[in-house]
Each structure stands twice: as structure tokens, then as C-alpha cells.
Amino acid sequence: MAFESLSNKFENIFKKLRGNATLSEKNMDDMLKEIRVALLEADVNFKIVKSFTNDVKEKAMGQDVYHKVNPSQMIVKIVHDEIQELLGEDQCEVNYNKGGLTSILLLGLQGTGKTTTAGKLSYLLADKNKKKVLVAALDVYRPGAIEQLEAVIGKTSADFFSLGNKENPMVIARKAKEKALAEHYDVLILDTAGRLQIDEGLMEELRNINHEIHPEEALLLVDAAAGQDAVNVANAFNRDLHLTGVIMSRLDGDARGGAALSIKYLTGLPIKFSGVGEKVSDLEPFYPDRMADRILGMGDVVTLVEKAKETIDEKQAEKDARKLLDGDFTLEDMLRQMKQVQKMGPMRSLLKMIPGMPKITDEQQEKAEQEMKTFEAVIQSMTPYERKHPEILRFSHKNRIAKGSGKTNADVNRVIRKYEQSKEMMKQMKNYQKTGRMPGGMKGPWGN
Amino acid sequence: MGLVSFLKSKFKKSDEAKVDAKEEASRDTYSKGMEKSRKNFASRLDELSKRYAKVNAEYFEELEEILIESDVGVDLSLRLSERLLNIAKEEKLSEPKDLNERLIDEMFVGYVTKGEAIQNEIAFQESGPTVLLVCGVNGVGKTTSIAKLAYRYMKKGKKVMLVAGDTFRAGAVEQLRVWADRLGCPIIAGKPDSDPASVAYDGAKYAKENNIDLLIVDTAGRLQTKANLMQELAKIRRVLSREIEGAPHESFLIIDATTGQNGVLQAKAFKEVTDLTGIVITKMDGTSKGGIILSIRDELGIPVRFLGLGEGMEDLQEFDLDKYLYGLLLGEKENA
Structure with a gap:
């Protein structure tokens, strides 16, 4: 379909790739083709598109995108940076004739x-x-x-x-x-x-x-x-x-x-x-x-990639991922992940950066951030042992935690339920993707 | 006989038959105005067929390039070149010249079959005023096109009246008034920033009472993404239809020939608000190739009715697909 955003097109290519996490040269060519169409539909001159896609391919090869965690996003980023570089710095100043007209x-x-x-x-x-x-x-x-x-x-x-x-x-x-x-x-x-x-x-x-x-x-x-x-x-x-x-x-x-x-x-x-x-x-x-x-017709997905790279400690993320896949996922891990995402900025601006994501209202935004705080308070009111083994929690434990965190018993139950869901999700993912790595530590346990 | 040979023979014949001077003159303006667009496309096609003795993959790639660079649009360009590739295979054609002719055939057939039969002239009502609503994004030449259209139909003996519905842009009403004075036709204008729908209402009322044949309603330029402005346009349309049955009978979208692929989105958005019956492409005397003509028809089935080829009020031509494609393929070489 014409005028579809580049990110949608990429998504479609990646749907075909399921279970095949790495990028091949063939997939790369498909992607370059989509980039070419996107640029042409944006009315970039044909000749420029031609040399531009060649440059991108070279750069992508040079950076060895095939082994990156999320190759499609890496390519988008290369394209984006390349365009931005070509467009140059902000140069919005008027050249004044100093002291004259x-x-x-x-x-x-x-x-x-x-x-x-x-x-x-x-x-x-x-x-x-x-x-x-x-x-x-x-x-x-x-x-x-x-x-x-x-x-x-x-x-x-x-x-x-x-x-x-x-x-x-x-x-x-x-x-x-x-x-x-x-x-x-x-x-x-x-x-x-x-x-x-x-x-x-x-x-x-x-x-x-x-x-x-x-x-x-x-x-x-x-x-x-x-x-x-x-x-x-x-x-x-x-x-x-x-x-x-x-x-x-x-x-x-x-x-x-x-x-x-x-x-x-x-x-x-x-x-x-x-x-x-x-x-x-x-x-x-x-x-x-x-x-x-704008030329690529997409949300600010690149900023998201960059922010994620800056804030997520890659080693820790890998460790988390391995833990998750081993089914050894604790409440502490869940909290750490949440915090990592929090570091990337307020929820709303994060969601805004993800193309195709529905706009969330102020109300929803506040709710999401409130929820995050509740989780943190509840988890931190547990003893380290409880955090590792939430299955031992009885009514009296929960009462204590609720009081300590200033939350209700229902809040505590919600945290635990969420944790169970996350753990279950992780197990399913493990079955689904026996080999390969998790796509970074970006997916929060509260799911999206 | 292939389509191109048919077109050629048609033109040759009319040359020999010494068409009357008027038609001759009309074709002259057309040729002159279109010179730039055709020269480029045609000479490139021509050059392409000289460089390749036989067509191959690179040939089709270059063909695609020529199409895209004419603003034909990626989607349609790819489809055309793929279609040609299949034709070459099926019919075992390898001469570039043959394929170039087939390309024009494909464009012609594609255009003609994409929508209803095309009648360029405004379809007049049997009784009562015929209403033409003119819309478009900012700066495409709506007001100038209206003046040209008014001139065209006044010359045909119609009573034409203008409605200055652009109450927003500073100077817009003055601009149309200057034209109305030059043309000597009545004009209804509102105060700056007044509701354009009320101006349209006044215009419709006046037109009914004064036996006007053609009421042309100018509207402010609006980007198709501005929801409130598109609502305003819908309101103008509603008011017109309430006052005069079936109005607006024609809705023209004005598009600048230099517009790229956004032209399709423009047409799509305006079509949702008022049932577009035609497109006027302006500024065809530049160097752009107006490939948007083909992609809009391809995607939305809306025909181009007129082309603006200059700044004078007589610089408006009926769109003629034959001439357009003939010009694209053959250039001025054989036309001279």
C-alpha cells in the first residue's frame, strides 16, 4: 500500500522473520527496497535515493548490523542519522550585516x-x-x-x-x-x-x-x-x-x-x-x-532506540534475559526492569516515540506512573527473602507489607498477580524462542 | 494499428487538412506551454531507446527512473514497468522503440479505464444556475484558475458570476475583484474573516434571482490536514446544495503541477468533503512533468479537466489525454 509508514513496512518484513532473529542479506535487501520506496514517496529526488540507499547498505555492513539485538531498528537508525547528517545542523540564524542594513x-x-x-x-x-x-x-x-x-x-x-x-x-x-x-x-x-x-x-x-x-x-x-x-x-x-x-x-x-x-x-x-x-x-x-x-514517515523511533541504548545496561539486560528464560525471575528483577524503563523518561513521551502506538491521555499517563510507584513501594516493603520467594506470602505477610508501603492488600495482590503473569509470559517466550536472545530488557513486565 | 500510430496519424491528418486557425492557435499555446514537460520526458525516452539495442533489466530500471522522476509515483511506475516487462516476455518484444510505444498504450488504457468517460467542459444544468465549487491547498492558483474559467465560459456566451469565498487570506478578495473587473462579471464578496458559507449563500441567492448560468465559488486555500477548515468547506457545500438543487454540480480541485506525491493525498482528502468532479493542473508551463495527473487518476479515478499554462486569462486549455501522452512520447521533434 502506498504511503504506509516505513516502520509499518519494516514490521511486516519482520513478521515474516519470526523465529529467525538475525538478519540475512536477503532481508536487508528487502528493507533497503522499502527504504527506497519510502524516500521516493516522500518526493526525495530519484538520483539521491539511489546513492543514498547504497551509502546506507555500506554503513549497515560496516556496523555489522546482522548481530545487533534489533537489526531493523538499527537500520532505521542508520537511515535516520544519514538523512539528518545530510540535512545539516540547525542554521536558522539570519546573516546580519553587522552595524548596517x-x-x-x-x-x-x-x-x-x-x-x-x-x-x-x-x-x-x-x-x-x-x-x-x-x-x-x-x-x-x-x-x-x-x-x-x-x-x-x-x-x-x-x-x-x-x-x-x-x-x-x-x-x-x-x-x-x-x-x-x-x-x-x-x-x-x-x-x-x-x-x-x-x-x-x-x-x-x-x-x-x-x-x-x-x-x-x-x-x-x-x-x-x-x-x-x-x-x-x-x-x-x-x-x-x-x-x-x-x-x-x-x-x-x-x-x-x-x-x-x-x-x-x-x-x-x-x-x-x-x-x-x-x-x-x-x-x-x-x-x-x-x-x-518526517521523510521516513515514522514516529520518533530512533530517539527511542538511542535512549534505550543509553539507559539500559546491556550486560545487566542480558543477565536478566537469561534469568527470565531459565524461569528464574524474581520480583527484584521485575522492579529493576521497571526502573530501567523509567529512566528513559516519562511514559507518555516514551509511548509517543513508538510508531502506531495509540496516544494516551493525561489520565492514563498518570495512572501508569502511579502504578509504577505502587509497585516500587510494595516490593521494597518486602524482605529480601520474600522478594525472591513471593510464593511464601501469607495473609499476615501481605498485611504487613501493605501497612509498610502505605498501600492496600489489594495493591499487594495486584503486584503479585502481575508478577505471576510476567513469569508465565516469560516461560511461554522461552518455549517459543529456545535459541537467541530476548529483545533487550525493554519489555516491561506489565506488558504492552 | 497501435495506439501511437493511431495518434500520429490523427495528428498528421489534422495537419494536412489545415485545421482552422483557431484550433491551430490553441494547439500552439498547448505545445508551447507543455514544451518543457514533454521535452524532458520524451528526449529521455528517446535517448534510452538509442542506448539499448535490446531491452534488458537495466533498461526497465531506467524506464522506472524516468517515470518516477516525472512524479508519476512509485506505485504506478513500478506497475507500469512490470507490465511492460511481462509484455516484452509474452510478445517477445525486444526493441526499445516498440516498448516505448507500448508504454504509452498502457498509460492511455490505464487512464481511460480508471473512471468514467471524460468530458472536459462543465456540464451545464438545463435550467437554473450551474454551481462550480473550487478548492485546493494554499498557493496552487485557485483564484487565477477561476478567472480563466470565467473568461472561458463568458466567451461562450454564459452569464458568469464569482463568489469570493476566501475571506481568510489577506488580499484574496481584492485579487478576485480585480479579475471580476477585468472580465466585467458580477462578484459577491464578504467582509474579511466573515463566514464563507454566508457569502456562498448570498452568491447562490443572487445567482437564482439574476438568471446566472455559472456560479463559480472561490474558497480559501486549506491544507487537507486541517480538520476544522475541511469542515468549513463541507459547510459551504451544504449551504450551496440547500439553495440550489444538486449544487455544487461541479467541484474542481486545483493542483500545482510541481506537486509531488502529496497530490494524491490532497485529492483523497478533498474528495471526502466534496465529490470532486475534476482537477485543474496549474503551472504546467514550468519544467515539471505533471505525472501526478496519472497517479491521481490511477488511485482515485478523478479526471483532469483543464490545464493552466500561463498567467493570462486565456491561458487555460482543455486536458487532452491524446495530446498529453503523444507529447510525452514524441516530444517536439516530430511536432515541429
Whole structure:
């Protein structure tokens, strides 16, 4: 099915793998194929996808993923890191002309959101960063464009500059700059008309404006839904105008925005901002890691893998796993496991990172955390012997434990029941998977 | 006779027969506007068939690449190339040129059989106003397309009226008003931030009372993921249908030709809110190949009705599958 998330596709591959915990080269090829489709469906340029999947394969071989605890997640992580690396660091700073006027030219195809973004940038620079900002309307072609810009700028503290639609845009740009210099503005934003990169006349006009103004920033607007052609557009604008960066618009939709990766890969231009809504405040810095998740169409599964790696002591986890499989699983082990998971962060943010996991409400979240506390209190109120041999617990023991932990007898019974269930589950798993290891110590005994 | 030879002969014949100047001119704009998209796809196909004396696995891989790079979509591209591979095997075809022709055949048949028969022109009601609802995501060219459509039907002697239903975006009403003035057609507009459904109501009422033939309702651009905005669109549709029986009779989705695979999701989401009867692809004069035309039809069965090929109000063309595919395959070489 088209547009299925990558994680779902991987899950399906792994379903076929049951009982065959390690990854073979054949499985790896299946996975790379899915990665390729996911990237193409995200509108990453074809050529880039090709070299990209090759890179990933090499990296995966180099890291010997076949013997890792969870190879599919490792591969996702490699893909994710690779995309993130390609997208580069956060570079959301405007290049200011220190001590002088900073000019910002906004460019792009028609309908990519230049005027809206002019408003958002003005809000960011004038209202938030307290700069003195002048915004000039250079779109003399599209009916209503000047009125639109004026209305948008009216919502910010920036000033608006227009000479109507009868004047040549280059002349408007020059006069705007004269005014900005004379009146000591910090920033001049120039909102140009949308144009096709193959429209020679209009591109010539842009070159002239560029020559006249020498802007510190020439930013290209790219729609998050842009297709395979986005790289040609970016290349053409970059060749003619020496762009300094890109702004992705409409990242609040469900487009995966693969164009960001393509453009960055081919032009090296930093992606500085992302538009995430229709209000003037809806401009965010560009986050390469979020973009990587988005392109792959998945929850933040990588962060989960990383967190799990950081917090779970691998040796201990292995020991636990072996113990579990031997049926030698005590309440202490259960508690340790729970704590390990707790270290990874609040339940809700953990669940959020698992793709396909239903969103849990505040209420459920609180309940889950409360439950964890109850377990801890109850188990810690037992004697070490009781923790190892909960089967000896009689009513009087339970009474004492309940009192000691400030919980009820029912709570104590619930803990023990949960423990029995976990133990039973472990036994079943042992039968199911006689060889191989447990998938880390990640599965808590309260099950999921 | 294969489909392609049929198309060729059709075009050759019409050349010889010296079609009237008007149709000639129309094809000129079409050719010029589509030049970029076709040049690329066609020259690459052509180049591909020159490089391979016989088709092999790499040939099909490259074919797939050309399709995907035209925004045809992964799924459909893979299916097309697989289909061709089977054809090559079954019919023992090995000449790239033959297979390229079969590719166009497959695209043609696939498009035609995916939905109802296609009629590009708006289907007018026998009596009372015909209502056309125009929707789409932000910045695709809804307002400009409306102006072009209005111009087209005014020229055909219809009484056209516009409803400026985009009360949200600053400057949107002004933009449509400028067009209405240029065209000399009536327009109903609401105040900024007023309920677009009430503007639609006013428009429908006026249209009924003034014997308007075609009422075109502009709407604000909305991302298909914004539930409340999609609700608003549903409300506009409901109000229209309450005022005029069967309205909106046509619902067009406007899509930018440079849109990638998200175009399919856009069409799917809008289709859920209002029964889309057609798609207008705008900005076809860029370098993108508009492969989304094929994937939307393939996935949802919605036909493309018109193409926007420039900024003037006459720059709107009926979508012609023959021409589109013919152009894709043969490029300008044989057209010159």
C-alpha cells in the first residue's frame, strides 16, 4: 500500500522473520527496497535515493548490523542519522550585516508562500528580536498581492513600503533601500513576485534587483509538497541569484517534504526556517532531526532506540534475559526492569516515540506512573527473602507489607498477580524462542 | 494499428487538412506551454531507446527512473514497468522503440479505464444556475484558475458570476475583484474573516434571482490536514446544495503541477468533503512533468479537466489525454 509508514513496512518484513532473529542479506535487501520506496514517496529526488540507499547498505555492513539485538531498528537508525547528517545542523540564524542594513530577498515559484513568509519573518525580526524592519512590496503582477502584504505586515511591528503596481520592481527595491538607509532600519525584507525559473524575462528582473541591492540573504521558498522537479527549480534560482538559504513552507500539512533533502544534497544550501501555519508567529527554525522522521514517515523511533541504548545496561539486560528464560525471575528483577524503563523518561513521551502506538491521555499517563510507584513501594516493603520467594506470602505477610508501603492488600495482590503473569509470559517466550536472545530488557513486565 | 500510430496519424491528418486557425492557435499555446514537460520526458525516452539495442533489466530500471522522476509515483511506475516487462516476455518484444510505444498504450488504457468517460467542459444544468465549487491547498492558483474559467465560459456566451469565498487570506478578495473587473462579471464578496458559507449563500441567492448560468465559488486555500477548515468547506457545500438543487454540480480541485506525491493525498482528502468532479493542473508551463495527473487518476479515478499554462486569462486549455501522452512520447521533434 502506498504511503504506509516505513516502520509499518519494516514490521511486516519482520513478521515474516519470526523465529529467525538475525538478519540475512536477503532481508536487508528487502528493507533497503522499502527504504527506497519510502524516500521516493516522500518526493526525495530519484538520483539521491539511489546513492543514498547504497551509502546506507555500506554503513549497515560496516556496523555489522546482522548481530545487533534489533537489526531493523538499527537500520532505521542508520537511515535516520544519514538523512539528518545530510540535512545539516540547525542554521536558522539570519546573516546580519553587522552595524548596517541587512537586506533579505524572498524568492520562489508562484504560490510557495513568499508573502505569508515575509509577514512571519517580520514578526520574528521586528516583534521578537526587536529590530527595525521595513518590508517592500515588489510583486506588481499578481492582483491583490500588495494588499495582501500590507495586511500581513499590519499584524507585525514592521513598516510597509509600496509604490503601487505601476513602478518597475527594481526601482521600488532601490527606493526602499534608500529609505531604509536614510531612516536607519536594521532589516529590509523584499517580497518579490512568484515566477517560474524558466521565465527569462522575470529571472532577468530578479538578477537586476539582486545586483541593485546586494542582499545579505537571498532565500528561496519551497513548498513542502514539491515533487521531483524541486531540485531543478532550486538549481536554476541558485545559479542565477546565489541563494543563501531555503525556507520550507507548509510543513504543517502531511507532505513528507523530501524536497528538503534533495535540495540540501544537491545545492548545499542550508534550510533556515520552516513555515508551520497561517499565523504570523508560525515560523520555526528548521530541525533536521524532525525532518528526518518526517521523510521516513515514522514516529520518533530512533530517539527511542538511542535512549534505550543509553539507559539500559546491556550486560545487566542480558543477565536478566537469561534469568527470565531459565524461569528464574524474581520480583527484584521485575522492579529493576521497571526502573530501567523509567529512566528513559516519562511514559507518555516514551509511548509517543513508538510508531502506531495509540496516544494516551493525561489520565492514563498518570495512572501508569502511579502504578509504577505502587509497585516500587510494595516490593521494597518486602524482605529480601520474600522478594525472591513471593510464593511464601501469607495473609499476615501481605498485611504487613501493605501497612509498610502505605498501600492496600489489594495493591499487594495486584503486584503479585502481575508478577505471576510476567513469569508465565516469560516461560511461554522461552518455549517459543529456545535459541537467541530476548529483545533487550525493554519489555516491561506489565506488558504492552 | 497501435495506439501511437493511431495518434500520429490523427495528428498528421489534422495537419494536412489545415485545421482552422483557431484550433491551430490553441494547439500552439498547448505545445508551447507543455514544451518543457514533454521535452524532458520524451528526449529521455528517446535517448534510452538509442542506448539499448535490446531491452534488458537495466533498461526497465531506467524506464522506472524516468517515470518516477516525472512524479508519476512509485506505485504506478513500478506497475507500469512490470507490465511492460511481462509484455516484452509474452510478445517477445525486444526493441526499445516498440516498448516505448507500448508504454504509452498502457498509460492511455490505464487512464481511460480508471473512471468514467471524460468530458472536459462543465456540464451545464438545463435550467437554473450551474454551481462550480473550487478548492485546493494554499498557493496552487485557485483564484487565477477561476478567472480563466470565467473568461472561458463568458466567451461562450454564459452569464458568469464569482463568489469570493476566501475571506481568510489577506488580499484574496481584492485579487478576485480585480479579475471580476477585468472580465466585467458580477462578484459577491464578504467582509474579511466573515463566514464563507454566508457569502456562498448570498452568491447562490443572487445567482437564482439574476438568471446566472455559472456560479463559480472561490474558497480559501486549506491544507487537507486541517480538520476544522475541511469542515468549513463541507459547510459551504451544504449551504450551496440547500439553495440550489444538486449544487455544487461541479467541484474542481486545483493542483500545482510541481506537486509531488502529496497530490494524491490532497485529492483523497478533498474528495471526502466534496465529490470532486475534476482537477485543474496549474503551472504546467514550468519544467515539471505533471505525472501526478496519472497517479491521481490511477488511485482515485478523478479526471483532469483543464490545464493552466500561463498567467493570462486565456491561458487555460482543455486536458487532452491524446495530446498529453503523444507529447510525452514524441516530444517536439516530430511536432515541429
